[in-house]
Amino acid sequence: MGLPLIKFVIRPSLESEINPLRVRIKDLKARYGDLEVIDNVSLSAKTDEIVSIIGPSGCGKSTLLNTIAGIQKNADIEGEIEVNAERVSYVFQEDTLLPWRTVFSNILLPYELLDIKPDVKRLKELIKIAGLKGFENYYPSRLSGGMRRRVDLIRAVAINPNLLLLDEPFGALDAYTRIKMQIFLYKLRKGFEDTTTILVTHDVEEALVLSKRVIVLSSRPARIVGELKSDGYENPVEARSTEEFIEKKKKILEMLYGGIR
Amino acid sequence: MKRETLIQLFLILIFFVIWQVLANLSLIPSYLLGTPTGAISALSDYLHSPTAYEDIKITFFEALSGLFIGVVFGVSLGIVIGSSNKLSHIFAPIFSSFMGIPKVVLAPFIILAFGGISPTSKVFLAFYGSFLIIFHTVHSGIRAIDNKYLVFFEGYKASKAKILRKLYLPYSLVWLIQSLKLALPMAFAGAMVGEFLASVKGLGARLVYYESLFYPDGVLAITFLIVATIIGSVTFIQVVEKGVLRWRET
Numbered sequence: 001m002g003l004p005l006i007k008f009v010i011r012p013s014l015e016s017e018i019n020p021l022r023v024r025i026k027d028l029k030a031r032y033g034d035l036e037v038i039d040n041v042s043l044s045a046k047t048d049e050i051v052s053i054i055g056p057s058g059c060g061k062s063t064l065l066n067t068i069a070g071i072q073k074n075a076d077i078e079g080e081i082e083v084n085a086e087r088v089s090y091v092f093q094e095d096t097l098l099p100w101r102t103v104f105s106n107i108l109l110p111y112e113l114l115d116i117k118p119d120v121k122r123l124k125e126l127i128k129i130a131g132l133k134g135f136e137n138y139y140p141s142r143l144s145g146g147m148r149r150r151v152d153l154i155r156a157v158a159i160n161p162n163l164l165l166l167d168e169p170f171g172a173l174d175a176y177t178r179i180k181m182q183i184f185l186y187k188l189r190k191g192f193e194d195t196t197t198i199l200v201t202h203d204v205e206e207a208l209v210l211s212k213r214v215i216v217l218s219s220r221p222a223r224i225v226g227e228l229k230s231d232g233y234e235n236p237v238e239a240r241s242t243e244e245f246i247e248k249k250k251k252i253l254e255m256l257y258g259g260i261r
Numbered sequence: 262m263k264r265e266t267l268i269q270l271f272l273i274l275i276f277f278v279i280w281q282v283l284a285n286l287s288l289i290p291s292y293l294l295g296t297p298t299g300a301i302s303a304l305s306d307y308l309h310s311p312t313a314y315e316d317i318k319i320t321f322f323e324a325l326s327g328l329f330i331g332v333v334f335g336v337s338l339g340i341v342i343g344s345s346n347k348l349s350h351i352f353a354p355i356f357s358s359f360m361g362i363p364k365v366v367l368a369p370f371i372i373l374a375f376g377g378i379s380p381t382s383k384v385f386l387a388f389y390g391s392f393l394i395i396f397h398t399v400h401s402g403i404r405a406i407d408n409k410y411l412v413f414f415e416g417y418k419a420s421k422a423k424i425l426r427k428l429y430l431p432y433s434l435v436w437l438i439q440s441l442k443l444a445l446p447m448a449f450a451g452a453m454v455g456e457f458l459a460s461v462k463g464l465g466a467r468l469v470y471y472e473s474l475f476y477p478d479g480v481l482a483i484t485f486l487i488v489a490t491i492i493g494s495v496t497f498i499q500v501v502e503k504g505v506l507r508w509r510e511t
Contacts, residue, residue: 071415088416096413100431100508112427113417139508 021084022047022163022196023068028079030063030072031221037063037075039221047162050189050197052207052230054252055217061200064222065090065165068198085162085196087114093168095152097140103127104136107155114159126154129187146177150184157188157195164197170206182209182236204252208245209236216255226255295477304482312467317486320452320463323380327387328448334388335395335444336437340429343403353400360393364447365454372459383455383463390451391444395437402436403429438502445498446491453487 023045030038037060045051055061066072068083069090089110097106107127111118127133130150140148149170156164169185170178186209189197201207207214208230216226228251239245277297284291291299307313342348368386376382406428414424456465464487471479 069416071412090413090416092409092412094409096409098410098428098431100434100506102508109427110417113414113419113423139510141509 020046021082022049023084023198024080024082025068026080028064028067028077028081030060030067030075030077032075036221038067039223041079041217041222041224043215043224045196045198047196048193049213050199050211052199052201052211052214053217054201054204054207054214054256055222056219056256057202059217059220060222061202061217062167065167065198065200068163069165083163087159087161088163088165089156089159089161090165091152091156091167091169093171095140095148097148097151097155099140102137102139103132103143103151106140106151107158110155110159116159118158123158126158126188130154130184145173146181149173149177149181153181153185153188157192160192161195164192164195166197166199166201168201169199170203171201178203178206179236182206185210186236204249204256205240208248208252209239214252216252225258226252228252228255291477292475293477295481297481299478300481300485303476303478304485307467307479307482307486316462316464316467319380320449320456320465321490323383323452323455323463324387324445324448327384327389327451328391328445330384330388331391331395331444331448332437332441335392335440336399336433339396339399339436340403340425340433343400344429349400349404356393356396356400360397364390364451368454368458372455378459378461380460380463383452383460386451386455387448388451390447394444394447395440398440399433399436402433406432435506438498438505441498442495445494449487449491449494 021044023043025044026042028038028041029036041064043051043053053061053064063072063075067075067077067081069088070083071090098109101109104123104127107123108118127136130153132147132150132154135143135147140151143151153169170181173181189195189210197211199207199210211230214228214230215224216228217223218225228248230248280289280294281297283289284294284296295303338352342352364386367389371385371389372382374382375385410428411424414428419427452463453465453468456463457469460466464483468480468483468487471483
């Protein structure tokens with residue numbers, strides 16, 4: 001065990017004008033008791049960048065995100081972590097809508113927790129984009145899985161987060177809804193130039209479609225086995241059949257399976 | 262009204278009619294068991310006497326103030342202890358073991374220790390009866406809270422006060438209402454057991470008084486009154502539940 005050697009800095013976003021890196025991780029190691037989950041991971045994400053982290057199940061991706069969010073409690077962590085973000089939103093695989101609050105009241109929750117005034121006009125716009133107009137006063141129990149997911153996502157982006165952490169956000173959805181949600185997230189993302197997004201997924205296509213950079217991790221303990229540039233695609237359905245896309249997908253799969261061996 | 266409800270009411274009515282007929286034919290001893298019509302006239306006499314208002318007032322005061330203190334302590338301790346692993350491991354078994362002791366056994370001691378014949382001891386008995394149930398229900402509810410909500414609140418660096426106000430309190434409201442359906446009758450039971458043992462006022466005291474007079478119609482009348490009170494208050498809670506927990510409808 002021993003004391004965690006960790007330098008944790010959270011600076012207000014003003015800093016990002018001097019330092020364009022929103023997240024900087026150097027030589028990160030994490031272990032739960034004897035179980036080593038992250039072995040020397042260094043990565044950084046610029047302001048307005050979308051980075052995907054892809055890796056086999058149980059390789060320590062969630063631990064990595066929790067560490068960036070500053071809510072990692074059980075693991076012993078070593079390394080340098082710098083997060084230059086004032087507002088951080090975190091979306092998990094399961095939605096965290098409070099069942100006793102209506103859709104609208106749920107979207108207001110992050111504002112209440114951060115003590116900032118909601119921009120109601122903007123919220124209404126987001127609700128419209130998400131196709132939730134008319135459902136503002138519904139309780140989550142009456143919504144479908146895809147709708148709940150959209151509420152969860154617009155709640156996360158409504159506060160204009162400097163850092164948006166997505167942990168397998170569409171992992172629990174069926175293939176059809178999943179692609180619809182990817183299109184939705186892509187649309188949503190366009191309005192937020194000051195948001196750095198880190199997306200953790202085990203779906204190679206999702207990573208390619210949604211992000212500008214894909215970081216591939218090995219199986220546990222996680223090490224970086226490769227990195228690949230992607231452009232993000234306007235149309236996730238068409239993109240999937242282009243030759244360039246298939247080539248990139250092949251490369252990532254090689255990295256992944258090369259890493260597992 | 263639903264057909265089932267009508268049938269149920271009809272069956273109850275039949276029961277009382279048979280009782281009355283058997284008593285009229287002297288097949289059952291009405292000097293011991295009373296009769297439904299006797300009970301109704303006894304109830305009417307009692308409700309028209311000045312003591313009735315006094316009795317009802319005092320029993321309600323004891324039961325409801327005991328219940329109120331039980332809610333305050335049950336919910337706050339349930340949340341405080343439930344949200345901490347360490348406190349739960351220390352205190353939950355202690356409170357659970359108290360659940361196993363029949364409340365009647367402790368009643369004489371409580372009466373000696375807390376105010377004897379005065380209403381204070383009954384308030385304490387009502388508190389004791391309701392507190393354990395409320396604490397137990399709220400505590401297990403808080404223990405079962407999905408960790409994802411806590412992680413979500415912590416992700417936004419929410420203060421302890423905000424987690425309490427926006428997560429624990431609304432969450433425990435569900436469990437509080439569930440527990441009240443049991444705790445409210447227990448509060449009345451606690452108050453009345455206290456009145457049985459040592460008191461001169463209240464429905465419980467009146468019940469024991471009629472019993473000592475060998476007046477079965479009076480005993481029945483007061484029993485009906487008590488049962489009606491408890492059924493009425495549980496129904497009231499169910500109505501409140503429907504209103505407050507609207508969000509559970511799908």
